[in-house]
Amino acid sequence: MNRLLNTNFLLVFLLALIAGLIFIPLIGNCPLFDWDEINFAECAREMLITGNYSPVQIHFQPFWEKPPFFIWMQAFCMNMFGIGEFAARLPNAICGIFTIVTLYLVGKKLFSQKFGLLWALIHAGTLLPSLYFKSGVIDPWFNYFIFLSLILFIVSIHTENSKKWLYTALSGIILGIAVLTKGPAALLIEGTCIFLFLVLSGNFKFLFKPLFFFFVFTILFSSSSWFLFQYLNGKSYILEQFINYQIRLFQTEDSGHSGPFIYHFIVLLLGCFPTSILFILSYRNKTAITLPQSHTRLILLVLFWVVLLLFSIVKTKIVHYSSLCYFPISFIATFGILHKDIGKVFGLALKTLFIIIASLFSLLFILFTQINTLKQFLLEKDLIKDEFAKLNLNAELVWYGYEWLIPVLFLFAMYFVFKGIKTNAIRSIAIGFALNIIFIVGAINTFVPKVELITQHAAIAFYQQSAKYDCYVETNDFKSYAYIFYSDRRPHHYQSKSLVDYIEYFYSVQEKDAFKLNFYATANCYWMKTNEIDKPAFLVSKTPNDHDLGEFPYIKEMYRSNGFSFFVRMPGPAK
Numbered sequence: 001m002n003r004l005l006n007t008n009f010l011l012v013f014l015l016a017l018i019a020g021l022i023f024i025p026l027i028g029n030c031p032l033f034d035w036d037e038i039n040f041a042e043c044a045r046e047m048l049i050t051g052n053y054s055p056v057q058i059h060f061q062p063f064w065e066k067p068p069f070f071i072w073m074q075a076f077c078m079n080m081f082g083i084g085e086f087a088a089r090l091p092n093a094i095c096g097i098f099t100i101v102t103l104y105l106v107g108k109k110l111f112s113q114k115f116g117l118l119w120a121l122i123h124a125g126t127l128l129p130s131l132y133f134k135s136g137v138i139d140p141w142f143n144y145f146i147f148l149s150l151i152l153f154i155v156s157i158h159t160e161n162s163k164k165w166l167y168t169a170l171s172g173i174i175l176g177i178a179v180l181t182k183g184p185a186a187l188l189i190e191g192t193c194i195f196l197f198l199v200l201s202g203n204f205k206f207l208f209k210p211l212f213f214f215f216v217f218t219i220l221f222s223s224s225s226w227f228l229f230q231y232l233n234g235k236s237y238i239l240e241q242f243i244n245y246q247i248r249l250f251q252t253e254d255s256g257h258s259g260p261f262i263y264h265f266i267v268l269l270l271g272c273f274p275t276s277i278l279f280i281l282s283y284r285n286k287t288a289i290t291l292p293q294s295h296t297r298l299i300l301l302v303l304f305w306v307v308l309l310l311f312s313i314v315k316t317k318i319v320h321y322s323s324l325c326y327f328p329i330s331f332i333a334t335f336g337i338l339h340k341d342i343g344k345v346f347g348l349a350l351k352t353l354f355i356i357i358a359s360l361f362s363l364l365f366i367l368f369t370q371i372n373t374l375k376q377f378l379l380e381k382d383l384i385k386d387e388f389a390k391l392n393l394n395a396e397l398v399w400y401g402y403e404w405l406i407p408v409l410f411l412f413a414m415y416f417v418f419k420g421i422k423t424n425a426i427r428s429i430a431i432g433f434a435l436n437i438i439f440i441v442g443a444i445n446t447f448v449p450k451v452e453l454i455t456q457h458a459a460i461a462f463y464q465q466s467a468k469y470d471c472y473v474e475t476n477d478f479k480s481y482a483y484i485f486y487s488d489r490r491p492h493h494y495q496s497k498s499l500v501d502y503i504e505y506f507y508s509v510q511e512k513d514a515f516k517l518n519f520y521a522t523a524n525c526y527w528m529k530t531n532e533i534d535k536p537a538f539l540v541s542k543t544p545n546d547h548d549l550g551e552f553p554y555i556k557e558m559y560r561s562n563g564f565s566f567f568v569r570m571p572g573p574a575k
Contacts, residue, residue: 015104015120016097022124022441023096023133028086030449031460031486036320037136038481040066041088044074045485048083055230059484060491064242067226069180070138088136095140096133100124102144106151107334110293115338118430122278123330125433128271130440132323138182139320145178146190147327150299153194156211157203158292165214172215176222183242187219189324192306197299259317264308267319272329273357274417274432279329281345281421282336289339297335304328343424351418358414365407368447372397387544391563395454403446410439456482458561459540463487466538474525476541476549476567483540529555532573539567 032038039058043066046057056063056071073091081087100120107116123129132140149171156167178186198204206212269276289297304325311321336342367374375393377383384390413435420428452460463486466473473487483489528537529552541549546565549555554574558566 012101012104016101019097019100019124020093022130022437023093024090026445027089027093027134028084029445030085030452031457032085032088032136032482033452034456034480034482036138037088038485040071040138041074041085041136042481042485043071044078044088045083047071047075048078049490054226058481066138067180067183067242069177069226070141070182073141074136085136089134092133092135092137092140095144096124096130099129099133099140099144102148103330110296111338115334118337118426119330119334121430121433121437122275122334123326125436125440126272126275126326126330127440128267128319128323129326129330130437131444132320134444137320139323142178142182142186143324143327145174145181146186146324147303149175149178149190150193150303151296153215154292154295154299157206157295164211168211168215169218172218173222176219176224179219179223180226187223189303189306189310192310193299193302196302196306197295200302201295201298261312263317264312264322264325268308268322268325268329270357271319272326273361274354274414274436275329275333277350277354277357278333278336278342278421280350281342282332282340284345285332285336285340287339297332300328300331304332337426337429341424343422346421354414354418354421358411358418362407362411365410365443365447366404368450369399369403369407372399388542388563391543392454395457395562397450397453406439406442406446409435409442413439454562458564459483460486462538462540462564462566469536471535472524472528472533472537474528474537474539476525476539477545478542528569530574533569533571535571537569539569541565541567 032041043056043058043063046060047053050057050060053072053075054068056066056068070091074088077087077090078084081090100123103123104116104120107113107119109116129140152167152171152174156164156171159167175186175190178190195207198206272279307322307324311317314321371393379390379393384393413432416428416432416435418432419425420430420432459480460482463473463483466483467486467488473483473489475483525539528539529549539549539555541564543560543563543565546557546567549557549565549567552569552574554572555567555569558568560566
């Protein structure tokens with residue numbers, strides 16, 4: 001028994017070590033991306049600067065869009081490793097380690113050790129999950145908590161001894177933590193999944209048992225703690241604005257993100273390739289399995305459709321909204337590989353789709369390595385319509401000559417996966433996903449920093465330089481959090497008497513329900529243009545939209561770079 005436990009512990013340790021080597025190295029080699037990454041990192045930075053860890057702040061004002069749990073994680077890492085990209089992304093790298101180990105343990109407990117290992121391999125070898133484990137957005141932990149809560153709920157149903165109550169309590173508490181991580185969407189998603197699962201599995205009567213009421217109590221107990229704390233401290237307005245924001249998010253195209261109904265279908269097909277193809281091949285598997293295995297499969301399929309349909313209906317379309325689907329996709333793919341001869345259903349249509357997607361990805365990566373040569377052609381033929389994007393291409397990228405090997409590695413990985421599907425060879429599929437992990441690590445660490453150089457780095461570099469001076473910094477006519485984080489803004493930058501008076505007036509004439517996060521940015525920018533200022537003010541604009549600054553003769557253009565224009569106004573009254 002001791003030998004068995006030691007062997008299992010060693011395997012878990014090795015999995016955690018490998019996951020750490022995949023997700024942690026070089027996570028700080030690229031600036032954070034506007035908006036979401038920098039948004040949350042700035043909230044954590046302001047916690048450290050003010051020493052106020054509740055409520056969440058942005059612009060050193062209450063921020064009601066998100067609860068604090070993930071931001072607390074970032075703040076803790078910043079306390080340990082300093083304010084920067086590494087600390088902002090480290091929580092999700094740790095989440096990647098937890099996720100891989102959890103998939104192995106769940107797969108091993110419900111199916112077999114082979115199932116757990118293959119599930120962990122496939123999940124780590126899928127592009128979008130790996131990319132998010134190297135990011136600074138909330139979703140990886142939010143998704144992990146919901147997934148773990150659902151698994152513990154299934155385990156509690158099939159546990160007959162006193163541990164049933166323990167698993168139920170853990171499931172409810174973890175769901176409550178998911179609420180504290182991102183908001184009440186966790187209750188909507190998991191509540192819908194559990195209800196549909198109980199109906200489809202014939203366990204509807206569970207809703208009226210004491211165990212279910214205990215489950216609800218644990219959820220309310222853990223999820224309401226922070227909200228209750230805010231209410232008791234006289235900050236009920238934060239809760240009101242938080243609820244209003246959640247409603248608006250479902251009803252409107254918030255943050256300028258919109259898309260067609262099939263948006264998330266396309267995102268999952270391409271972003272989770274080739275796992276998405278394995279998911280399609282394995283979806284109709286009717287292999288006889290045990291009841292706990294069947295219930296796990298059912299609730300994960302329910303999760304897939306609830307998330308996919310819910311966020312296809314929601315007006316706001318952002319890639320990571322469907323990221324909870326990654327767990328069902330990798331699970332069903334693994335299930336099909338081990339329980340079905342998927343080669344028999346790998347017909348011409350799916351083979352063609354596989355080859356097209358693999359070829360398209362390889363071509364895109366190869367073309368990107370030649371962007372310095374291609375950009376002149378793209379501009380001359382007017383193939384890019386967005387003026388800002390055209391100017392972004394002026395960024396000079398340095399290539400070292402080895403980058404073409406990355407898409408070639410991807411093709412090798414897809415060859416092994418394709419061959420494995422055709423012949424139902426598990427080893428070949430495993431080799432393909434192992435190679436794909438290497439490809440993903442190489443692609444993220446090589447191509448993502450170059451994308452950042454093209455899209456935003458000229459502005460980031462300016463903000464970093466401005467941090468050395470006592471000055472105002474603001475964006476003109478575009479929303480950003482980067483200038484706050486990278487110019488190291490402090491509370492005193494927002495405490496000029498005339499600025500405070502102006503902001504209070506500006507707020508008084510707004511409809512509170514329409515009060516947006518970029519409110520302070522709008523107020524600050526207009527104040528810097530039209531009022532007396534006591535220190536230099538730098539204004540950053542996207543070049544196609546900088547014409548309005550020409551109306552102010554005392555605002556001087558400094559220079560332009562890769563789609564951004566940089567202006568300065570010296571101290572003194574507006575003339």
